[in-house]
Amino acid sequence: MDHIKITPDVINPEQLIDLVKRSSAGAINVFIGTVRNATKEKSVKQLEFEAYEPMALKEMEKIANQAASQWPVEAVAIHHRVGKLAIGDIPVVIAVATPHRLQGFEACQYIIDTLKQTVPIWKKEIFEDGEEWVAAHP
Amino acid sequence: MITVKLFGITREIVGEPVLTLDDIPTSVGQLIISLKETYPKMGQLNSLLVAVNNEYAPNDQSIHENDEIAVIPPVSGG
Numbered sequence: 001m002d003h004i005k006i007t008p009d010v011i012n013p014e015q016l017i018d019l020v021k022r023s024s025a026g027a028i029n030v031f032i033g034t035v036r037n038a039t040k041e042k043s044v045k046q047l048e049f050e051a052y053e054p055m056a057l058k059e060m061e062k063i064a065n066q067a068a069s070q071w072p073v074e075a076v077a078i079h080h081r082v083g084k085l086a087i088g089d090i091p092v093v094i095a096v097a098t099p100h101r102l103q104g105f106e107a108c109q110y111i112i113d114t115l116k117q118t119v120p121i122w123k124k125e126i127f128e129d130g131e132e133w134v135a136a137h138p
Numbered sequence: 139m140i141t142v143k144l145f146g147i148t149r150e151i152v153g154e155p156v157l158t159l160d161d162i163p164t165s166v167g168q169l170i171i172s173l174k175e176t177y178p179k180m181g182q183l184n185s186l187l188v189a190v191n192n193e194y195a196p197n198d199q200s201i202h203e204n205d206e207i208a209v210i211p212p213v214s215g216g
Binding site: 033049050051052054055056058080091092112115116117118119120121122123124133134135136137138 | 143145146147150182183184189192193194208210211212213214215216
């Protein structure tokens with residue numbers, strides 16, 4: 001299984017933990033994104049995620065490499081899901097293994113923060129009375 | 139002729155996942171200008187970037203016949 005992956009299937013965080021486990025790592029940090037039930041007080045029914053896959057994979061690799069150049073990362077895995085997701089579903093999981101925990105916390109935060117800025121993946125919120133592409137308009 | 143892949147809201151604005159342009163725009167900047175002229179709603183977005191061969195491209199980058207071009211509206215992954 002690949003470390004950097006885009007998939008329509010349910011993501012299992014345990015699989016990413018297994019991917020990054022190293023005996024040289026004293027910490028594994030895992031970020032799990034979950035679909036929230038509301039945005040700006042409006043109730044969300046479901047989310048739809050779409051990706052420009054080849055470029056998204058490339059950008060995710062770049063982020064993993066950047067993290068490894070800034071922190072002593074032993075291993076990273078990033079899996080992002082696409083398709084229709086319900087409240088509580090998991091669109092993204094990131095796992096980072098580092099020798100010590102502070103590096104892991106920082107690297108993991110860096111990866112998700114940067115992913116949200118640069119990776120060509122888009123989410124649309126579906127409400128009772130309409131739908132909206134997140135962040136598309138001011 | 140070039141094809142331009144459309145994603146997210148830009149796909150909905152155009153109504154197709156791909157646009158075919160008979161005239162190749164000289165640059166990324168030119169492409170963006172002409173897209174906004176043809177589809178004014180694209181000008182209302184928070185941002186509109188272009189990727190050439192899976193890399194974000196600056197406005198002054200030129201476009202060639204076999205380039206893979208994609209329009210990148212504001213991203214919202216994660």
